[in-house]
Amino acid sequence: xxxxxxxxxxxxxxxxxxxxxxxxxxxxxxxxxxxxxxxxxxxxxxxxxxxxxxxxxxxxxxxxxxxxxxxxxxxxxxxxxxxxxxxxxxxxxxxxxxxxxxxxxxxxxxxxxxxxxxxxxxxxxxxxxxxxxxxxxxxxxxxxxxxxxxxxxxxxxxxxxxxxxxxxxxxxxxxxxxxxxxxxxxxxxxxxxxxxxxxxxxxxxxxxxxxxxxxxxxxxxxxxxxxxxxxxxxxxxxxxxxxxxxxxxxxxxxxxxxxxxxxxxxxxxxxxxxxxxxxxxxxxxxxxxxxxxxxxxxxxxxxxxxxxxxxxxxxxxxxxxxxxxxxxxxxxxxxxxxxxxxxxxxxxxxxxxxxxxxxxxxxxxxxxxxxxxxxxxxxxxxxxxxxxxxxxxxxxxxxxxx
Numbered sequence: 001x002x003x004x005x006x007x008x009x010x011x012x013x014x015x016x017x018x019x020x021x022x023x024x025x026x027x028x029x030x031x032x033x034x035x036x037x038x039x040x041x042x043x044x045x046x047x048x049x050x051x052x053x054x055x056x057x058x059x060x061x062x063x064x065x066x067x068x069x070x071x072x073x074x075x076x077x078x079x080x081x082x083x084x085x086x087x088x089x090x091x092x093x094x095x096x097x098x099x100x101x102x103x104x105x106x107x108x109x110x111x112x113x114x115x116x117x118x119x120x121x122x123x124x125x126x127x128x129x130x131x132x133x134x135x136x137x138x139x140x141x142x143x144x145x146x147x148x149x150x151x152x153x154x155x156x157x158x159x160x161x162x163x164x165x166x167x168x169x170x171x172x173x174x175x176x177x178x179x180x181x182x183x184x185x186x187x188x189x190x191x192x193x194x195x196x197x198x199x200x201x202x203x204x205x206x207x208x209x210x211x212x213x214x215x216x217x218x219x220x221x222x223x224x225x226x227x228x229x230x231x232x233x234x235x236x237x238x239x240x241x242x243x244x245x246x247x248x249x250x251x252x253x254x255x256x257x258x259x260x261x262x263x264x265x266x267x268x269x270x271x272x273x274x275x276x277x278x279x280x281x282x283x284x285x286x287x288x289x290x291x292x293x294x295x296x297x298x299x300x301x302x303x304x305x306x307x308x309x310x311x312x313x314x315x316x317x318x319x320x321x322x323x324x325x326x327x328x329x330x331x332x333x334x335x336x337x338x339x340x341x342x343x344x345x346x347x348x349x350x351x352x353x354x355x356x357x358x359x360x361x362x363x364x365x366x367x368x369x370x371x372x373x374x375x376x377x378x379x380x381x382x383x384x385x386x387x388x389x390x391x392x393x394x395x396x397x398x399x400x401x402x
Contacts (some may be wrong), residue, residue, distance in 0.1 A: 025057040029065060036072060045072045052088075059094030066092065067102045070137070083128075083137040090126050097121045108139040108251040109240030113165065116234065116256065141254040144272060149250040152262055155210030156244040166199035168234040168256060169220060169338050172269065173296045174203065175249070177340055178214045187292030188340050197296070210245055216262070219339040221270030221277060222357045266341075266352075277355050284393035288346030289400075297336045303353055304379060310346045312398030314376040316364055318384065351392040354379065360389035 032047030048069035052062050066089035073082035089095065089103055100121045104111050107126075111117060123142035163171065174194040183189050194203040208214070234256060240248055253260065259275050261268045268278045288311055295303070304315040337356055341349050354361060362385050364378035375398060382389055 025051050025054060025061055029061065029068075032065070032068060032072075036068070041072050041076050045069065045076065048072060052085075059092065060096070060099070063089055063092040063094040063099045064102065067099065067106055071106050086137040087126060100124055104139050104255070105237065105239050107137055108141075108255065109161075109238060109243055109248060110251040110255050111237045112255045113168075113235035113237075139251070139255075141251075143254075143257055144259075145254040146250060146259045149253065149260070150246045152260070153210075153213065153246040153249060155212055155246050157210045158242045159207065159245050159248055160204065160241045160243075161238045161248075162202055163200065163236075163238045165235045165237055167197070167297075168236045168252075169297060169336075170194075170197045170200065171236055171238065171252070172220060173338050173340070174200065175252075176209055176213060176216070176218050176267070177294065178208050187342050188294040191294055213245075216265060216267045217339075217341040217344065218267040218269065219341075219352050219356050220337070221268070221274045221355075222337060223271050223274065268356075270356075274358075277358060281351065281355060284348075284351070284391070286345040286348035286351065286393045287395070288348070288350075288397045290343040291346050291349060292342050293349060294340045296338050298338070299336060300353070300357060303337060307346065307350050307353070310397075310400055311350065312375075312400060313395075314366060314370050314374050315361075316367065316376055316378050318378060318380040320384070321359075321380070347392050347395060347397055354392075358382070360385045361392060362386075362388045362390060 028047050028051050032044045032051070035041075035043035035047060048065045051057055051065035052069055054062070057065075066085055070082045070085035070089060073085055086103065086107065089099065092099070095103075097117060101111050101117060104124060112120075120142045125140040127138050127140040174197070177191075178186065178189045179191065179193050180186055180189040181193065193205075194200045194207075195205070197203075236252060236256065238248070238252070252258075253269070257271055258269055259272045260270075261275055261278050263278060263282060268275070270277065291310060300321075301317060304317060307313070308315045337353060339349075339352065339356070341352070358381070359379055360382040361377045361379055364376040366374040366376045370376065377390070
């Protein structure tokens with residue numbers, strides 16, 4: 001079944017008034033689910049159609065049956081019937097957040113976390129998109145959506161995932177990052193792997209991004225706090241089987257209000273309102289030794305400490321940037337960044353780190369503990385730079401700290 005929804009979780013019927021009719025409908029629903037799981041699509045279609053057509057069945061159960069019926073009809077090759085059934089589910093008076101989520105997973109294979117879903121489920125609609133893997137019915141997500149995903153990423157490698165409520169940042173990282181343990185020829189491929197991330201234990205070990213995608217570096221914008229570490233921040237559920245890679249990426253971005261820009265073989269992902277941050281990067285040529293980095297939710301302080309060693313500049317984080325999002329009285333920092341870059345000049349990567357966090361650099365006095373002759377850069381918000389923000393492409397790094 002092409003990217004058919006893995007219907008593992010039934011909508012609860014606890015709120016329905018108990019009756020013989022409801023129990024009978026519930027039994028038929030259970031029979032349909034079992035038949036679908038066993039691959040008996042004809043029996044599943046009959047069971048779901050029976051529930052959906054039974055006027056005495058509670059509307060909520062009928063709406064769920066319509067979604068499941070549409071999935072089975074699509075698997076049987078009944079595309080027009082399937083599209084019509086999904087449309088009936090969308091128009092059902094009992095359609096609520098849970099039924100709409102089931103519908104989104106059935107058609108797009110993706111659903112954002114519950115907090116985002118609560119605010120957007122009622123704005124979700126259906127559309128017809130030529131070329132989609134499920135012709136005749138696709139999810140129309142709220143907002144403008146990412147533009148030109150399938151043109152920028154023509155890769156249609158078929159992918160299969162069954163992930164429930166996992167970190168969105170981690171999913172994007174793993175979707176874009178090749179993993180080849182022991183491969184010394186790829187500076188960013190030899191990492192512990194997706195299955196070491198909480199929630200990703202079922203990640204398919206055979207997965208590799210399409211070849212064209214592997215050649216891209218990427219940076220994910222921090223989203224002014226929306227992206228945090230892999231144990232917090234936005235989540236995503238992905239349940240697809242045999243979906244084209246570019247279609248999945250489009251649905252993940254669109255369902256979470258994200259867009260993208262490709263510049264100099266670099267993929268920049270951000271909320272739509274933050275995409276303009278990459279503009280200062282255009283047309284610049286940077287200095288510094290080429291470096292390879294692969295970070296998933298790396299702390300900004302750790303990255304700045306690393307760049308102090310690599311570039312020879314002492315990087316000092318503004319005091320008012322420390323402790324963002326932390327509980328009062330605690331010492332912590334909530335500035336995180338996810339990126340993968342290969343053989344890019346160190347000053348270019350440093351600038352990308354700042355761009356992804358909406359930060360700037362200015363000259364600063366060297367700290368008292370610095371060696372004589374040390375040059376220091378203050379990392380601050382652009383509004384706090386006082387018009388003195390530096391163009392990092394014009395700086396020649398002193399070289400690795402000794």
